[in-house]
Structure formats: C-alpha cells, structure tokens
Amino acid sequence: MGTQTILIAVSLSLATLLLIWLSLVMAAAESAVSRVTRSSLNNLILGLQTDNELSQFSRMKRIDKVHKVQSLIIDRHATTGSCAFFRVTSNIFTGVLVACLASLFDLPEWSDLVIGLVFAFIVAFVSVKIRPRVNGARKPLDIMLKHVKVVSFAVKLTPFARSSRSEMMAKSGRDSDLSDDEELEKLQIEQGRAMVDQLVEAGAFDPEISEMLDNVLTLSTTLTREIMVPRTDMICISDETTLSSALKLFSRSGFSRIPVIGDDVDDLKGVLYLKDVVRSIAFDPDSEGRVVAPLAREAVLVPESKPVDDLFHYMQKTRHHVAVVVDEYGGIAGMVTIEDAIEQIVGELEDEHDRIQHEQPQQVGEHEWKLPARTPIAELEELFEIDIDEDDVDTVYGLLTKLLGSVPIVGSSAVTRGLRLTAADAAGRRKKIATIIVEPASQYEAPEELAKEGARESA
Template sequence: MSMPDMLVFAALAMGTVVLVWLSLVMAATEGAVARVTRSSLNNLILGLQTDSELSQFSRMKRIGKVHKVQTLIVDRHATTGSCSFFRITCNILTGVLVTSISACLALPLWVSLLSGLVFALVIAFISVKVRPRISGTRKPLDILLKHVRVVSLAVFLTPFSRSSSAEIKAKTSRNGDLSDDEELEKIQIEQGRAMVDQLVEASAFDPEISEMLNNVLTLSTTLTREIMVPRTDMICINKHTTLSSALKLFSRSGFSRIPVIGDDVDDLLGVLYLKDVVKAIAFDSDMKEHEVGPLARKAVLVPESKPVDDLFHYMQKTRHHLAVVVDEYGGIAGLVTIEDAIEQIVGELEDEHDRIQHEEPVQIGNNVWKLPARTPIADLEELFEIDIDEDDVDTVYGLLTKLLGSVPIVGSSAVNRGLRLTAADSAGRRKKIATIIVEPASVSDSEPKDNDVEG
C-alpha cells in the first residue's frame, strides 16, 4: 500500500471513529432531552450561585452551560429530532466509510458492501439499545451538560426540525393548556409516585417515609397561595404603634415577626422583629414610647404563583424565615414562612397544646364554658339557650373574629347577645386561638374594654 493510500486509509479510519462517537453521543442526549425539566435546571443554577467553593469564572462558565441546556429544552421535540437525525446520519456514514476502507484493502465488492452494512447495523443497535441510551435516561442532566455544545450545533444545523409557534401552541392546547415541559413534569411525578408505592409494597421503608416522598414530588406543582396564611388571618401592627404596645402584641400573639402597615394591609412598610424591639428597649428604656416604624426591616415579597420548591430554596438562599405574598395585581395576599414549606414535606407540625382544638366544651364555672375555637355556633346556642342568628360564620372563632373585625389574639373579647366571648389561649405553630371562654356579660361589661366590641 502506497503512502497516499495509507493516508486515505488512516483518514477513513479516523472519520469512522469520530462518527461512531458522535452517534453514541446523539443517542445518549436523545434519551436525556426528554427527561430534563426546568425545575431541575433552576435548582442547579441556585446551587451554583450559592456554592462558595467555586471561583467566579468557574461559576459563570457552568451557569452558561445550564442556560444553553435551558434553550435546548424550550422545544424538546425539535432537539430530540435533531439528535435522531444526526444519529441516523452518522450510522449511515459509518457504513459508507467502512465500505470504503474495505475497498482500500482490495476486498471483493460484496465483502465491502456486507462489512459496511453489518458495521452500521451493529453501531445502530448499540446506540439505541445498550449503554448510551441507558446513560441518557439515568443521568439526563449530566449528559446534556457534558455534550451541550455538540447538541447545540446539531440543532443549529437542522433548522427544519424546529417547531413553529403555531405547532407549539397546538400541542399545548391538546395537553389541556399545559406546556410540553409541564406535561413532562406531570408524567415524571406520576411515575415517581408509582415507584414510591412499589417500594412501600415491597416493605422497603415505612409508610410515613412514603408519604414524605410523595409530598416532595408535589412541591414543584404546589403553589405558594396554597400554603400561605391569607391576609384575613394576618396579625399586623400599625407604624405609629409604640414599642411597649408592640412588645405586648408579640407576647399575646406568640409571633416573633409581625408585618408593619400604614393605612391598610396593602400599605406594607416592612416586618418588625421581636429581637429588634427587645434590643431597643433593653438598652434605652425611653425607647418604649417610640414608634415601631423606624425599626421595621425590609419585607421579602414573593408571588402567590411561585412553586413551593422554588420558594423553599429562595428562602434558604436569602436566609429569611418569613415572606409576604403578593397577588398578580400587587396587593397583599398573605404571608408564608419557611415552616409552611417544611410542613408540605413532613406534615403538619403540632405541639402538645394542639389537642385542645379537638376537645369537647367544658364547663368551668357557673354558666361559664370553655369552648374549642372550632365549636359550631349551633352548640353555643344550645348551651346558653339563645338564638345568635349569624349566617355568615359557622364557629365560635368565626363569630369572635367577625365581632372584633380583626384576627383575635389571646385576651381579645367581644360581647354579643348578652354573652362575652374571650380568647383564652393559642396553639399550634401559627398561634391560632385554640379555646374561647363564653360567659354572660355582666353590667360592668356593658362598656367595651381594650380589644372589645359591643355586639
């Protein structure tokens, strides 16, 4: 074999190796594109931004790769089509090159053709059925990040595979107003739940752990509005309130952080921290009569449509335990704490006082009753043989809230139909009123006291 023939042979052999490698890469990424979700990419970016061990150059380089992957999965069908096209093309070209190599070796024509065909079929079988496709399904994000430049080039060279905006909109409407990525996440969550159920049936772990895993799977589909404390249940403090009054409100409500407002709830000025009030008063007793406005810290605002998993990571990153939730119009919808997000995984966090909410009414004196806050008004009417006639509330707690016009705290009381209702104590992580004392209103109670409302 002459020198030129040897060079041609070497070039063909090298080209065959490159095409085989490219075919396997396309097969792996083809399986990976269908399994990478936006939430996983967002979590990866958040992890890179908070990784103190990375240099700024390395961090930006890796984040740049993630952004390229985000571009690829915008139209995952187009990306998958490009990978499939290049995989098939590479398989065909490897057969052609192997046939050419056989011809260089002066083999008979039928041997050259057969060897090219067999080699192309073997590579096609390996790329679809064996290792590359398995890697793409098990570690999809790692595979895409590793080969993002090659895949991006493949997509660029195959513009005919891209879906038009009309086609994407049509696919979205067929999926019940879900985007392609949302539909994928929905399918993956269902598959994850099925896998958890199978592990439970196999006694791999306790049912409680199974419930926690199922809860984790739903974090990306649960919105902040579903776990927040609604604005009607928020305890707020006016900016002109003195620090001494604020300290009493902290003590009676049981909270360590309370939103500071102006004229109304939508006029949010910040969040007041108990430790700031205690520190101010401890070092200067004259501060007791100062207003709370200057001590309010800047409030963290989050949209009510934010998924709970993103909310949890965001609060971790910013080191805030409380955030104010805003609606699509910019109004205050409620507030949420990091414990609310944790409860979505581990279940409701109750303490030893929470059982009070499930007890029965108890008579503690002459015609004096201690009622759980959830006691129906019908039971209250039966106990005191009166007609309260309140159709828009169903429980004793609801009645007290309506009479006060605000969220009750411990010690709040109101009079209605000759009965005095007093919030006795609170329970639970959210410090909601647990029991209410109901007794006949005496003559001395006819005039409202602090936090009283005459019914």
C-alpha cells in the first residue's frame, strides 16, 4: 500500500469518526431540545447573575450560551428537524465513507457495499437507541449547553426545517414553545379543570371550595411578577441605619422583614429580620447605635418568570417566607412572600390588626380631612379650594409619595401648597397606606424642611 493510499485511508477514517461524533451529538440534541423548559433556563440565568465566584467575562459567556439555547427552543420543531436531518445525513455519509475505505483493500465491490451498509446501520442504531438519547432525556439542559454552537450551526444550514412548522403544529395540536413536560402539564391542568367543573355542577363542592381548586390549577400558569410587590412599593432600609432606627421602622411599617440596600434598590445587601434586631438590642442595649448591615441575612432571589406553584414549593422547602424578585437583567423587580402565593389559592388574608379603608372622605376637624389614599387630587383641590397642579400623579397617595421621594409609611408627612399630608394608618396584609390626613400647615413651619423631614422618616 503506497503513501498516497495510506493518506487517503487516514483522511477517510478521520472523516468517518467526525461524522459518527456528529450523528451522536445530533441524536442527543434531538432528544434534549424537546425537554428543556423555559423556567430551567431562566433559573440558570439567575444563578449565573448571582454567582460571585464567576468573573464578569465567564458570566457573560455562559449567559450568552443560555440565550442561544433560548433561541433554539422558540421553534422546537425546526430545531428537532434540523438535528434529525443532520443525524440521518451523517449516518448515510458514514456508510459511504466506510464503503470507500473498504474499497482501498481490493475487496469485491459487493462486500464494500455490504460493509458500508452494515456500519451505517450500526451507527444509526447506536445514535437512536443507546447513550445519546438517554443522556438527552436525563440531562437535556447540559446537553444543549454543551453542543449549542453545533446545533445552532445545523439550524442555520437547514432553513427549510422551519417551513413545516405550521403543518406540524396543526397536526399535533401543540404549542411549539412548550417542552414535552410543559405540554403534559398543560394537558393535565386542562383535564383537572374539566373535572372540577363537573364536580361543581354535580353539587359535590361548595362554590368557595371549587374556586380554591380552580385557583390551585392556575398556579402553574401564574407568574411571580403577577403577585409580587413591585419595587416602587417596597419599604427598604439603608445598610448604615442604626438598630434603634430600624426598630422604629419595623414598628411603623408593620413589617417583620425589610430589604437592606446600599446606594439604591438594586444594590441589595440582604434582608433584615425584626427578631434579629430585637434579640440584639435585648441582650446588648448598647448595640442600639450600631448599623444594621452585619445583621442582614442573605436574600433569597427568584426570577420574575417563575411560576407561582414552583415558587410556593421552593419557599416551603427552603423555609423562607420572603424572597426578592429579579428581572431578566438582574435588577430588583420587587418582593414576594409565601403569603402572596397562598392568597392565590384562598384569597385575601387579613388579621385583627388590619383596618378597612374608608370609602369616602371624612371631616375630622374644622379644617382637617381624613381622605382615602386613592382619593383623586381633583377632589382634594375642591375640598380646600386650591390648585395643586400635579400632572404626573393622580391620587393623594401618589402626591405624598412624590413629595417624600419614597414609599410612605404610617407617620410620614410632607407639605405642599400650604397643606400638610400625613399617612394615618395602613390596611391589608401588605400594610399599604389606607388613609391620609390633610390639614393646613402651621404658619410657623417651613414647607421645604417638613418635606425633607417626612422623607427621612420613611427612608
């Protein structure tokens, strides 16, 4: 055998091995792409954004991989079709190359064809039935992240795979952006809801119980962003605040857990617990002047796209009652508690301390009014015969929030146009300001100083 023949044999062997590898990769990806869920990708991005051990370069590189996988599962049918096309093509060319390789040894032509066909069949069998498919089913996310570049390249080379998307969706009746697990869960929810409706019609349950059962079935389709307290309504505390001031804020706000921040809300330092502050002051009264930063516990972060049922089980399992919600860019979107998830099932939760908001303004003094927080500014102008001229807010609560520059709590006050607005009380489990006292400001008070004072009190 000459040198040229040896080089050809080596080249064919390497090409054959490359095609075998490509066939196995495409088989694994074909199985994995239908099992990767959107929630798992969102959770992975959150984990990467909060992993302090990673460098910025490594973090962005891995997040870019996740984004590529997200683009692949937008049209699962097209991605699966591309993987299947390259898997079959690789198997065919593997048989052809093996047949060419066998022809170098001066074997009969029929034996070259038989060897090529048998080898192609073996590779096809292995790629479909053995380890690649198993790994794709057990570790779909790992498979897709490992081979995302190869799969993306295969999808780009097979644009014709997208043309059959509508036809395949019509035949299967499936949404292309759902994984197999998500499709099964959707079917089970629909079946469960139909069963609940039948039981209600048969009189097996009270209307309240049937409503709760229906709420349970909708937990998987309700996202955390729909039940969270938005960042604009969050009560936060600076990491340089003293323990005595923190204790006053706990008392006035009615909350037992408050986020600790640095320069702004996105600079989250942790979560401060009332019981930690009380314990620290009770055992060491001299600690009242210390800052709260050392007592802040590590905050639990959850993505805003997390389904409420997953959120509830996660918080129940980790024994956390409050979590900070982050958006897709890693910024703080809001807060959520385990009670928020429970309320999605049983409805609004209130205790004996919750006050009912007045529906109409009440005059409590000669020139003093108690107004519901949502009273329009126009009504306030009419009561006191003044022109406030605030175009970017519509309610008395919004006006007080704008004057303070932060979320009002009970006792917060500010002055504008000769009127003093004071947050009187809170209502509901979320302790939102329910009523605001409006009265003429004292002629001896400087409006600017009072506004600053109120802002400091609510900070």
